[in-house]
Amino acid sequence: xxxxxxxxxxxxxxxxxxxxxxxxxxxxxxxxxxxxxxxxxxxxxxxxxxxxxxxxxxxxxxxxxxxxxxxxxxxxxxxxxxxxxxxxxxxxxxxxxxxxxxxxxxxxxxxxxxx
Numbered sequence: 001x002x003x004x005x006x007x008x009x010x011x012x013x014x015x016x017x018x019x020x021x022x023x024x025x026x027x028x029x030x031x032x033x034x035x036x037x038x039x040x041x042x043x044x045x046x047x048x049x050x051x052x053x054x055x056x057x058x059x060x061x062x063x064x065x066x067x068x069x070x071x072x073x074x075x076x077x078x079x080x081x082x083x084x085x086x087x088x089x090x091x092x093x094x095x096x097x098x099x100x101x102x103x104x105x106x107x108x109x110x111x112x113x114x115x
């Protein structure tokens with residue numbers, strides 16, 4: 001079982017539902033109101049925060065995550081489910097990094113887009 005989180009930056013005027021955004025970025029479609037991201041900069045920032053991150057993956061033995069890039073709009077983190085403090089700390093660090101790039105979390109497990 002894994003846990004996934006999606007991140008993108010959108011304007012206040014964006015009217016797309018989060019599920020629609022995820023579907024369109026997976027299909028490679030254009031999205032009005034969703035900003036293009038510097039995904040290389042985001043990936044490099046994550047790599048700097050997690051020593052041992054390589055090949056789009058971080059594996060600490062008891063917990064892990066991978067990053068999937070959906071140019072130019074979004075990225076997805078697939079990780080160990082947040083069932084202990086180490087995983088929660090790891091995921092919170094990723095959320096903080098994403099917020100540095102003004103990207104907000106969408107949690108498809110709950111259908112919640114955080115602001």
